[in-house]
Amino acid sequence: MTNTNTALENAKKNTESLVGNKEKSLRNVACLMTLPDISIPTGKKTVKKKELILHDGTSVTSNKLSGGALEWFPQESLSDFGTLRKQAYKVFEEKTVCVGGMHLVALNEIDPLILDMKRIEIDWDQAVLKMEEQFDGLLQGYAVANPDIETIIKDYSLPKGEFMSVFKFKVLPPLAVQPLFPEQEAEIAISATESLWEEISSEAKRQYKTSFAKGENVTQKAKTALSRIRDKLVSMSFLDDGIDIVVETFDSVMSRLPKTGKIEGGLFHELAHFVSQLGDEDRLKATAAGNTDDGLNISAFYKPLSQTVDLEQTVFEQADTTPFINQPTEAFDDIQISAFDIPVAMPQQSAQSEMEWQDF
Numbered sequence: 001m002t003n004t005n006t007a008l009e010n011a012k013k014n015t016e017s018l019v020g021n022k023e024k025s026l027r028n029v030a031c032l033m034t035l036p037d038i039s040i041p042t043g044k045k046t047v048k049k050k051e052l053i054l055h056d057g058t059s060v061t062s063n064k065l066s067g068g069a070l071e072w073f074p075q076e077s078l079s080d081f082g083t084l085r086k087q088a089y090k091v092f093e094e095k096t097v098c099v100g101g102m103h104l105v106a107l108n109e110i111d112p113l114i115l116d117m118k119r120i121e122i123d124w125d126q127a128v129l130k131m132e133e134q135f136d137g138l139l140q141g142y143a144v145a146n147p148d149i150e151t152i153i154k155d156y157s158l159p160k161g162e163f164m165s166v167f168k169f170k171v172l173p174p175l176a177v178q179p180l181f182p183e184q185e186a187e188i189a190i191s192a193t194e195s196l197w198e199e200i201s202s203e204a205k206r207q208y209k210t211s212f213a214k215g216e217n218v219t220q221k222a223k224t225a226l227s228r229i230r231d232k233l234v235s236m237s238f239l240d241d242g243i244d245i246v247v248e249t250f251d252s253v254m255s256r257l258p259k260t261g262k263i264e265g266g267l268f269h270e271l272a273h274f275v276s277q278l279g280d281e282d283r284l285k286a287t288a289a290g291n292t293d294d295g296l297n298i299s300a301f302y303k304p305l306s307q308t309v310d311l312e313q314t315v316f317e318q319a320d321t322t323p324f325i326n327q328p329t330e331a332f333d334d335i336q337i338s339a340f341d342i343p344v345a346m347p348q349q350s351a352q353s354e355m356e357w358q359d360f
Contacts, residue, residue, distance in 0.1 A: 026185050029238045031110060031174040032102045036088055036117065040081045041166040043073030045156045052152075062149045070149070072156045073163075074142045077131070081167070084124050088169070091116045094228055097192045097199065097236055102175075104192045106235040110174055117171050124169045131167070135160050193239045196232075197284050203229055204278035212272040217264035222271070223257055226250070229278070242288025249287060249296045274298060 047070045052060045064071040095113045096103035105113060143153045157163075179185055207225060211218050230250045237243040253274050257263055263271060277283050277296050287295030 026189050026238075027177040028107075030104050030106050030177055032099070032177055033092075033096065033105050033113075033174050034102060034172050036092060037168060037170040037172070038085045038088060039166055039168040040078060040085065041073070041158075041163055043075060043078055044069050044071050046070070047152060047156060051155075060149060060152070062146060064146055064149060064153075070152060070156055072153045072158075074138055077134075077138050080127050081124070084120055084127065084169075088117060088120045091120070093199075094232055095235065098195045099188055099192045104177075104188070104236075105174065106238065109235050114171070121169050121171070124167075128164070128167050132160070132164055135163065189239055192236070196236050196239065196243075197281050197288075200229060200233065200284060201279050201281040204275055208272065208275045208279055212268075212275055215268075217262045217268050218271075219262055220260065222263060223254065226254065226275070230254070240288055242290065245290065246284060246287050246296070249298060253298055 046068055047065070049068065052065070052068075091113065092103070095109045096105050098104075139153075139157055143150045146153065177185065177188065179188065207222075207229075211222060230247060233243050233247050233250070237247065253271070257267060257271065274296070283294065283296050286293075289295075
């Protein structure tokens with residue numbers, strides 16, 4: 001608790017100095033953005049039970065029916081949109097920090113962020129045009145391929161225009177950080193700093209679970225994924241001077257890793273130990289506060305592994321209940337407005353799962 005309080009005090013002093021200095025004011029180094037508005041039709045609808053009863057009293061059965069929900073449109077035809085949505089949210093997550101219902105972005109990251117989003121939007125628009133051209137054929141072919149529910153598919157399918165109107169990809173322009181009362185600027189910065197530590201910790205846990213918990217090596221993609229975490233810290237370093245200390249620790253670790261080939265053996269386990277520590281939010285805060293006793297410990301990179309690392313004692317015994325953005329909603333009303341697909345709990349026994357930033 002002391003580490004957390006010290007880190008918060010440092011953040012408060014730093015942000016108060018930002019407010020008092022017009023050159024370094026938060027509004028001069030960052031802006032606010034809203035989460036991109038992206039929606040995809042589900043291609044599903046809830047079917048009334050009586051309509052699943054045949055004349056002889058038997059029920060209609062199909063792998064396209066589950067719990068009364070009918071997949072009236074081929075789900076595989078919507079997969080490209082799901083991929084693009086994930087790409088967009090991944091880019092957004094890497095360059096922003098959540099502050100309430102908004103997201104703080106460093107001004108020097110705005111142009112790259114908007115450019116990346118525009119590239120994805122172009123791919124999205126092309127996919128929408130393709131879908132509009134193929135809609136009738138896809139639906140007809142799907143109905144024919146499922147003769148047991150062909151009539152139900154036709155009864156519950158949406159008209160083409162209504163279906164296409166659900167597709168949406170919209171990025172609103174950035175907003176200035178300009179609270180009604182000047183002193184609230186410091187509160188925004190403090191909240192953003194807290195969110196930053198939560199997000200870095202949460203991402204490190206996912207990295208560890210997916211790539212380090214059961215493996216014996218990782219590829220160079222592991223360094224790329226960790227570099228993205230580091231880059232996010234660098235972009236938000238204006239929030240707290242202590243962030244630079246965490247970045248320096250990153251650099252000390254990364255500089256010892258090979259530039260080509262797999263990372264394995266002792267270096268792999270040492271890196272796994274470091275990533276596990278990154279998942280401990282209190283360690284991150286302690287490092288930022290200058291507390292070397294309770295902060296990130298990279299001594300494992302300079303001592304025999306057996307003396308410093310016990311992989312059974314990781315920071316993942318506690319569930320991660322602070323996801324960056326809410327889980328996407330799943331409804332059968334033919335609209336799905338989603339956010340990041342991020343798990344909210346961290347089981348001890350890991351299983352291979354999707355990663356939002358990078359698969360190793």
